[in-house]
Each structure stands twice: as C-alpha cells, then as structure tokens.
Amino acid sequence: MSTPTVREQFLVISALGANPMELTNILCRASNDNRCSVVTSRLTRHGECSALVLQVTGSWDALARFEAALPTLAKKHTFTVNVVRSAELEVRPLSLPYVAYVSAAYRPDIINELCQFFIDHNVELENLTCDTYQAPQTGGTMLNATFTVTLPAGTQISWLRDQFLDF
Template sequence: MSSTPTVREQFLVISALGANPMELTNVLCRASHENRCSVVTSRLTRHGECSALILQVSGSWDALARLETGLSSLSKKHAFTTSVVRSATLENRPEALPYVAYVSSAYRPDIINELCQFFI
C-alpha cells in the first residue's frame, strides 16, 4: 500500500512599496489568491507618502513560481516596486521569552543604533 506524498509547502516573502496602501494590498492579495497561494502573514505600514507591504505567501512550487513571474507586470501596471525572496519555515524557535520594550527618549540620530546594541 503506497501513500501519496504530501506536497511540501514553500514560502515566498514579498515586500512592496507604493503610494496607495489599499491598492497595494488588494492587488497583491488578489494575485496570490488567483495563483492558488495563501497569505500567511502580512504587515502594512505607512512611511510619509509611501506605504510598505510585506507578505509571506505559501503554496506549491509551481504556484509560487507563477505568482513570482506575474509580479513584475503587476508592479509596472499599478506603479509600485517589489522585492521577492524564497523562504522556509522557521524550524526551531529559540528557547526564549518574548518581550516588548517601550522607549521614550529625546531624539538623537544614533538612538536606534544604540537601542539595537542594547538588545543584541
């Protein structure tokens, strides 16, 4: 008795920058759905007049390849830029407790760098 092999799920991380956050989200989520991919995680942020959307998309290798191929024409048509990276699942999470830090300080150009050094 042979069992059918399970299709190994693969991931694509798409980062996109554009002026219109709703169009950016709509176009990329629709393209993912039309290519039989699933949006696993998403983050949308505003930076001045620019919006940044980061999507982690899962699917079979051929579905991700179709999505990846179509992104360049979509980005030209809707006037946004994309960057795409193949990714894998995070196999082992480190043995650590998550925490949140709220920082209130005077503005200094090097403050972010100093905060990062503290948490390393």
C-alpha cells in the same frame, strides 16, 4: 517506512506604492489568483509612500507562477516589488518573547544603539515600531519605540531589564 515531511516554502514580498488599499488589494488578489495563500502581512505608511510585506505560501508551481507575475503587475500598477524565497522559522521552544518600550529624547543614533544592546545580549529582534513626535512643552523631538524580541533560553529577565535600564 515513513516519507519525510516536505518543508513548507514561502515567498516574502515587499512592495512600495502610493495607495495602501490598492497595493494590498492587488497583491492579495494576485496571490489568490495564483492559488497561493497570504500567511502574514504588514502594512505601514511612511509619508506619501506605503510599505506592504506579505508572506505567501503555496505549492512550488503556484509560488513560481506568482513570483513570475509580480514584475508585470508592479509595472502595470506603478509600485516597486522585491521577492525572496523563504522557509519556516525554526522552532525555538525554550525561547521567551519579550516587549521593550522606549520613550526617550530622539538622537539620530538611538535605534542602532538599542539594536546593538540586544545584539550584545544575543537577543533576537522579531518586530520593531518607532515614531518621533514633538514634545508639547519643550518642542524637542521625542522617540517612542517598541521592540518585540525573543530572549534566549536561560536569560534572567530581571537581570536583562536592569542592564537595559542602566543602558
């Protein structure tokens, strides 16, 4: 008789603070001090604020200890923190990763319209980055966006690309 495999558990931690290096250092050190391991991380700067997202794994007691320490750590180092428990993402063996690059004149509703297009076609969003800038010739605001998505099994890429270009 085999024993069932234990589902790996994670903490997904989002933190906002002023100093990106200090924020990353404090949270990664605290993870290590509590016998947890950082599995994935993302850091971005947004004006004077930095946003750090960590996915941390460990034994149930190590995760609980780390989770309990976070509010005190955040108060001491003046950053905000939010924690959610998570499990592994389901394996999607027949799905296909795809990257869509968008460069267009900026409109306030453009990101939600692009997301709605993908929702309407049952496409899952994995990663999104977007930035705006002033076009040198016209001075108009432009958007550069990169959508990393997962296409469902059986999706014809050429058909979806044509639909996207017509959109």
